[in-house]
Amino acid sequence: MNFKLNIITASLLLASAPVLSANFAVSQANITQVDQQNYQCKRCEVNSGYRGNVSVAAGYIESDDVHAANAFGTDQDGFVATANADVQYQNADGYQAKFQTHQLGYENSFALMSAGKPGLFNIDAGYQLITTYQSGDAQSNLYYDQGTLVGSTLPYAFELSQQREKMALQAEVQHDMYQGYVQFDTEDKSGYTSSSVMNPSPVNIGLVVDSTTDSFTAGAIVNGANWLTELSYFVSQYDNNSQDLSFTYLDDVYAAAPDNEAHQVSLSGQYQLDSTVMSGRFIVGRMIQDDDLISMNGNPIQNWDGEVDTTDATLKVSSMLSNRLRVGGSYDYSNRENNSSVFEFQQYTFNDLNDTFKENIATDIERATYKLNAKYRISQGYRLQAGYDREEIDRSYSVREETHDDTLWGKLSIRAIDNVIIDIKAEHSNRDGSTYQTDELTSSEENALMRKYYLANRTRNNVELSINHTPLNWLGVDISAHYAKDDYDDTVIGLTESEDYGVNLNLNATVSKHVSLYGFASQQWINSAQASSQSYSTADWYTDVEDEFINIGTGIHYGGLLQNKLTLGADYLFSNSNSDTYITSTGTTPYGDYYSYNHSVNMYANYNLSNEMALKLTYRYERYYDTDDAQMSLDETTSFITLGELNHNYSAHQVMLNFSYLL
Amino acid sequence: MTESALNKPSINDTCYSCHAEKRGPVLWEHAPVTENCVTCHNPHGSVNESMLTHRAPQLCQQCHADDGHASRVVQQPGVDAFGGGKSCLNCHSQIHGSNHPAGSTLQR
Numbered sequence: 001m002n003f004k005l006n007i008i009t010a011s012l013l014l015a016s017a018p019v020l021s022a023n024f025a026v027s028q029a030n031i032t033q034v035d036q037q038n039y040q041c042k043r044c045e046v047n048s049g050y051r052g053n054v055s056v057a058a059g060y061i062e063s064d065d066v067h068a069a070n071a072f073g074t075d076q077d078g079f080v081a082t083a084n085a086d087v088q089y090q091n092a093d094g095y096q097a098k099f100q101t102h103q104l105g106y107e108n109s110f111a112l113m114s115a116g117k118p119g120l121f122n123i124d125a126g127y128q129l130i131t132t133y134q135s136g137d138a139q140s141n142l143y144y145d146q147g148t149l150v151g152s153t154l155p156y157a158f159e160l161s162q163q164r165e166k167m168a169l170q171a172e173v174q175h176d177m178y179q180g181y182v183q184f185d186t187e188d189k190s191g192y193t194s195s196s197v198m199n200p201s202p203v204n205i206g207l208v209v210d211s212t213t214d215s216f217t218a219g220a221i222v223n224g225a226n227w228l229t230e231l232s233y234f235v236s237q238y239d240n241n242s243q244d245l246s247f248t249y250l251d252d253v254y255a256a257a258p259d260n261e262a263h264q265v266s267l268s269g270q271y272q273l274d275s276t277v278m279s280g281r282f283i284v285g286r287m288i289q290d291d292d293l294i295s296m297n298g299n300p301i302q303n304w305d306g307e308v309d310t311t312d313a314t315l316k317v318s319s320m321l322s323n324r325l326r327v328g329g330s331y332d333y334s335n336r337e338n339n340s341s342v343f344e345f346q347q348y349t350f351n352d353l354n355d356t357f358k359e360n361i362a363t364d365i366e367r368a369t370y371k372l373n374a375k376y377r378i379s380q381g382y383r384l385q386a387g388y389d390r391e392e393i394d395r396s397y398s399v400r401e402e403t404h405d406d407t408l409w410g411k412l413s414i415r416a417i418d419n420v421i422i423d424i425k426a427e428h429s430n431r432d433g434s435t436y437q438t439d440e441l442t443s444s445e446e447n448a449l450m451r452k453y454y455l456a457n458r459t460r461n462n463v464e465l466s467i468n469h470t471p472l473n474w475l476g477v478d479i480s481a482h483y484a485k486d487d488y489d490d491t492v493i494g495l496t497e498s499e500d501y502g503v504n505l506n507l508n509a510t511v512s513k514h515v516s517l518y519g520f521a522s523q524q525w526i527n528s529a530q531a532s533s534q535s536y537s538t539a540d541w542y543t544d545v546e547d548e549f550i551n552i553g554t555g556i557h558y559g560g561l562l563q564n565k566l567t568l569g570a571d572y573l574f575s576n577s578n579s580d581t582y583i584t585s586t587g588t589t590p591y592g593d594y595y596s597y598n599h600s601v602n603m604y605a606n607y608n609l610s611n612e613m614a615l616k617l618t619y620r621y622e623r624y625y626d627t628d629d630a631q632m633s634l635d636e637t638t639s640f641i642t643l644g645e646l647n648h649n650y651s652a653h654q655v656m657l658n659f660s661y662l663l
Numbered sequence: 664m665t666e667s668a669l670n671k672p673s674i675n676d677t678c679y680s681c682h683a684e685k686r687g688p689v690l691w692e693h694a695p696v697t698e699n700c701v702t703c704h705n706p707h708g709s710v711n712e713s714m715l716t717h718r719a720p721q722l723c724q725q726c727h728a729d730d731g732h733a734s735r736v737v738q739q740p741g742v743d744a745f746g747g748g749k750s751c752l753n754c755h756s757q758i759h760g761s762n763h764p765a766g767s768t769l770q771r
Binding site for chain 2: 134194195196197198201202204211213215236238240244252253254255256257258260262264281283285287289291293294296298299304306307308310312314334336338340345346347348358360361363365393395397398445446447449450452453454493494495526528530532533534536541543545547548549577578579581583585589591592594595596628629630631632636637639640642643
């Protein structure tokens with residue numbers, strides 16, 4: 001059994017997904033996959049000495065919008081330089097070391113070091129910078145003086161961006177059947193994010209982000225030939241260094257996110273008996289938040305004893321009953337028990353404290369999930385999978401305290417036709433639950449016909465088809481399509497239906513020994529309909545939202561030129577997202593423009609100066625445009641203050657010359 | 664360390680590992696946030712900022728129809744504080760919950 005995974009590299013892999021999708025979704029397809037190759041175990045190679053390569057790159061970036069830094073990895077403009085390394089060392093006794101850096105000097109970069117002897121010990125250290133840019137041109141006339149927002153007459157421009165600087169250390173030791181590990185990491189987050197305060201009319205602000213999250217994990221593993229058990233402890237501490245906000249004339253308009261800590265103890269195990277594998281896990285946790293509360297009239301306490309206890313358990317069994325049939329099942333239980341105290345706090349009506357007192361609500365949530373599935377090989381080339389899942393959720397203080405989702409699914413995999421792989425998946429699910437109740441703790445003014453979509457009765461149907469065809473040994477074609485539909489038939493007010501469908505086409509061709517080409521195109525639609533009631537009775541107005549994405553890309557890689565010394569290549573990507581909203585009350589009116597598009601071009605020439613040395617010239621072009629009619633300039637309204645129009649419209653260029661040396 | 668130790672017990676726990684400020688608990692929780700982050704965020708991407716399944720006001724109006732402003736028609740996005748700028752979040756900015764003693768309506 002091999003369960004090993006390094007947390008630092010794993011968190012990098014993990015991090016890459018949300019980060020890249022973090023900037024406006026249009027760049028989705030632009031995800032430059034973290035090269036998995038670099039993280040694979042290289043321990044089986046016996047050659048000793050140094051291996052790998054080091055490189056330095058220098059170049060020039062021309063950009064007048066900091067948003068381009070999301071694509072280029074740095075917000076530096078003009079001359080830039082960076083270094084990369086990927087070096088491994090191994091000696092005859094089996095000791096290994098590894099050093100890897102990515103874009104050192106850039107605002108998105110990392111460095112990893114690792115040393116050890118497989119089967120004995122390993123030490124890892126990592127450093128990582130992640131920076132995301134929203135806008136370089138947000139406008140505000142509020143300055144920070146500690147926790148006080150001080151107005152000035154003229155607005156100034158500032159950058160909405162956030163940076164995370166993370167350091168991690170990990171050590172592992174192994175002896176026979178015992179293994180132990182400790183891991184520590186600390187992450188500082190800083191920058192500005194957009195938020196809003198009431199003054200008493202709304203004022204959008206650049207909220208200071210300045211916090212540190214430390215976490216520590218320690219664990220021990222014991223394993224035998226067919227079993228493994230692990231005990232671990234995890235603690236995470238969040239410290240917010242930014243303050244509650246006030247105006248000079250209005251106190252405490254914004255409470256900063258409070259410091260908090262979380263603990264978890266986990267016991268897990270795996271056991272294999274013949275062709276049956278069982279695994280289980282039991283976790284108890286506690287989340288604590290007892291930061292000082294803002295002291296004010298109508299607040300009876302100095303600090304709250306926020307405390308949530310969690311219990312999570314998982315049990316999984318999978319068994320090969322015959323050489324054609326595998327069956328499996330699992331049970332997951334999760335309980336979140338909010339044991340925090342409840343007090344009455346005086347609330348505001350608009351901006352005056354009044355006699356309204358409200359109790360805070362300590363919600364408990366309990367979940368159970370059951371899954372059963374079977375995999376059956378019908379004949380050579382045909383495999384059928386089917387399953388039934390049920391999820392039950394109980395939450396307290398809700399208009400609907402219990403809901404359950406039942407799902408039936410099936411999947412047919414066909415490998416019977418030469419060079420063709422076909423997968424068809426279908427799913428049907430149904431949500432129902434307890435009767436609705438008006439709870440005195442939830443809003444009393446809620447329209448009784450409202451069915452919040454996460455609680456509402458729902459029917460979901462989903463089909464997916466994918467075909468991989470390799471008609472010729474140099475040509476691959478992938479086609480996939482999906483259609484999913486959610487119906488909330490019993491909903492009068494709220495989300496009534498939504499659908500999500502799309503198609504993907506992918507072509508890969510290795511035209512000759514030296515030339516490869518690819519192309520892809522995909523389109524996706526997400527539509528939804530909702531009903532509302534302005535008259536506080538039955539539905540009297542409706543909203544339809546129609547979202548659409550398009551991604552088109554193509555590229556060529558041409559090697560073997562000039563006696564195998566020169567490689568040329570180019571990639572082009574176009575992405576577009578569009579959202580249309582229609583309001584129907586007396587007539588139907590559409591919202592204004594809300595879309596974005598992006599052209600990305602990447603061209604390179606790589607020249608091998610010798611067996612060890614290479615020069616690579618790269619040119620990148622980014623054209624990015626987005627517009628959103630909801631954005632308002634500072635003087636467009638007097639009813640509230642915005643950060644200005646945060647739309648983008650730019651072209652940016654990057655030229656880099658990279659020198660690499662193969663060790 | 665095994666995969667099991669990296670694998671967080673719930674979606675929210677996974678999100679908290681990088682967004683610890685959302686972990687709380689806070690005095691005034693916003694019920695859907697405590698229950699499941701992906702009720703409003705689509706991790707597969709969306710046309711909206713913050714990977715929101717819908718943006719405000721539509722997102723909010725899929726769950727709120729209170730007597731008064733929550734269910735009013737928001738005709739054009741760029742006109743007033745209901746459709747312009749951050750829409751409902753112009754006033755209800757503490758959308759993930761507030762720790763302000765007077766923060767029950769997620770405004771401070």
